[in-house]
Amino acid sequence: MERKITLRVDGKERTLTVDTRTTLLDALRERLGVTSAKKGCDHGQCGACTVMVDGLRVNSCLTLAVAREGAEVVTADGLAEGDELHPVQRSFISHDAFQCGYCTPGQIISAVAMMREAEEGWPSVVSEDLDADEFPLSREEIAERMSGNLCRCAAYVNIVEAIEEVARS
Structure with missing residues (x-):
């Protein structure tokens, strides 16, 4: 069964017809040509497909496109303002927070959302005071909050440093 849906992807309204079993990831990549969300494990375990849906990070391989009808979807491509990269994107470059780069778009989206x-x-598992009003992003907090995004090249040290720099500013 197919259904017509509309998504706002990286600031542009996009209408498409999809099989009701199509994941958001497959709709983005195969139907709309938005390839910054990567298909890694296709089981929600690696985070390569992370996008923001209505401001929240989502593993796009685990959500159906039809369930996101009318949603605002932001990929790593949609973070930049024209030629001006998002601060997290700039920090990843300056800290050399990637090697092969496959996980990088998901890492960047996850960092912005977290x-x-x-x-x-929002506290995390390692937050000392769950009732606190603020949760400063220490290295431990960043590592915990980013634990759903795997890097097969093990660039974690630089990823945490890149996020830490943006969080401090």
Whole structure:
């Protein structure tokens, strides 16, 4: 069964017809040509497919496109303002926070979303005071909050440093 849906992807409204079993990841990559979200494990375990849906990070391989009808979807491609990269993107470059780069778009999206989560007062497993109003992003907090994004090249030290620099500014 197919259904017509509309998504706002990286600031542009996109309408497409998809099989109701199509994941958001496959709709983005195969139907819309948005390839910054990567297909890694296709089981929600690696985070390469991470996108923001209505401001929250989502493994796009685990959500159906039809369930996101009308949603605002932001990929790593949509973070930049024209030619001006997002601060997290710039920091990943300056800290050499990638090797092969396959996981990088998902890492960057996850970093942007998790910084918002911390700003909004969402604690993590390692947060000392769950009732605190603020959750400063220590190295331990960053590592925990980014634990759903795997890097097969093991660039974690530089990834954490890149995020830490943006979180401090």
